[in-house]
Amino acid sequence: MKSKKLLIEIIELLDQFEKTTQSNEVELSLNDFILFLQQRRTIKEERNDTVRIAQNISFLHRYSKFYIKKALKGSLLQTVDEYTYLVTLFNEESLSKTEINNRNVIEKTSGNEIMRRLLNAKLIGERRDKEDKRRMRVFITDKGRAELTKIFPGLWKSATMLSGVLAPPEKESFLQVSDKLCDFHKNIFAHCKEEEIDSLLSKLPSVNRESL
Missing domain, CATH: 1.10.287 (Helix Hairpins)
Incomplete structure (x- = not known):
């Protein structure tokens, strides 16, 4: 029986726990036993936990993209990244290209390609920075705001789906x-x-x- 095997394992652990005490007069407590069990965790187990956390974060990102793509069906926005760039600008007067790339955690080359598509679709615009004419700033257009407003209900559903459990x-x-x-x-x-x-x-x- 599985329960019998588990009971034997617990008894063996209790025996090991007793041997760790300094004196037979020490009164053993459940909290001390729980602490003993926690300290038995091996480096291998900790590494497995670290790997699992990394995998789960990666998977959650993919699941999020899976649901958002459904919400973007029929929209002018073709990718999840286009949506995140546009929504980043929604409450901003403008951002430099470096700022918007950093906020979305995307490298310069990939970020510039995303902005190029949004510019071609006239969902964002760009203008020279007033203080540094060499630098361009991007902003959301009225067309971009209208597009986001149209897809917000679907995006709320995708966000609810991701964490609703x-x-x-x-x-x-x-x-x-x-x-x-x-x-x-x-x-x-x-x-x-x-x-x-x-x-x-x-x-x-x-x-x-x-x-x-």
């Missing part, structure tokens, strides 16, 4: 963790993108580098 407390917890991750990586992308991976790893808290 989570209960309110789970959403709050997920937001706290994901905000922390995004804030850290946003700074890396904006200021350290030319550094090698070993250099970037040095920016992690030392406790998070122990398994490397």
